[in-house]
Amino acid sequence: MRLAELSRRSGVPTATIKYYLREGLVPPGHRVTATQAEYDDTHLRRLRLVRALVQVGRVPIASAREVLTALEDDSLDHNSRLGTAVWALPHGPESTGPDASEEEARRTVDALLEQLDWRSAREYGAESPAYRMLVTAVSTLTRLGYPCGAADLAPYARAGAQLAVADLDLIERYESPDEQLEAAVALTVLYEPVLLSLRRMSQAEESGRRYGQRAPGE
Structure with a gap:
């Protein structure tokens, strides 16, 4: 796929993709001419992971690069890769x-x-x-x-x-390591408001059971 299609499928603007390419967060495409490159599903998965780190997780570019380096380090097991991704979050x-x-x-x-x-x-x-x-x-x-x-x-x-x-x-x-890393980052960030909301709702329920007014005969 060309850059425009990569942008459309990922939901990331082309200017942002070019920035990620310059910063080394996304690997270069397969050069077809002096000015054009082809991209594949590997680039799409990597771009989604970068978006999870930088846009959702608010991870600085330098820290995101460390996570991606860990992803490509064959000496690290999956647990270490997941830990590196989550530790990078603010x-x-x-x-x-x-x-x-x-x-x-x-x-x-x-x-x-x-x-x-x-x-x-x-x-x-x-x-x-x-x-x-x-x-x-x-x-x-x-x-x-x-x-x-x-x-x-x-x-x-x-x-x-x-x-x-x-x-x-x-x-x-999620099946691939990239997708699992993306999910680890995104779900850690996005589920924290869910946990906070559910905790407060649970507190309200328990307070009602303990201290709320009961109908006669209850």
Whole structure:
């Protein structure tokens, strides 16, 4: 297919595709003349992955390039490729510097991971953006005096483990590694508002059951 058709099928403007080509995010097409190239389904899949990273995930170009480099690294297993893609996504605010509450938060998080036997999370530890984000959140809760011990966090972690199964089940509906990486990025970003909405709706339901007015005889 020519560039115009690639743009039409992908939904990405030709100017944006040319930019991705210049930045090395999409491989060059197969040159047919000095000024024209042909593209195939490989380019279409790669373009969708780039769009998921850059447009949906708001990943900087340099980070997106790292993800794509990992995708092409035959020495990495599929788990490492997925992890690289998700780690590249922007995360919440991180610590501005160590203090007593952060050290306490780190001990709490480490105790939780030990209790859950989450081996990968313990292995990567502070290298993981999600770990650092959790430590920052627990540190804030600690400073404000809200419950945030390992026992308080455990129900959320167990719910998260169930969500991870659902996430990977969705991702495995896609066949190629490129499509699974695209889905991992897009679904991580797009499902987070779904999770937040469902949590708040569930809170409203539980509050109604606990504290709402009941009809006589109920």
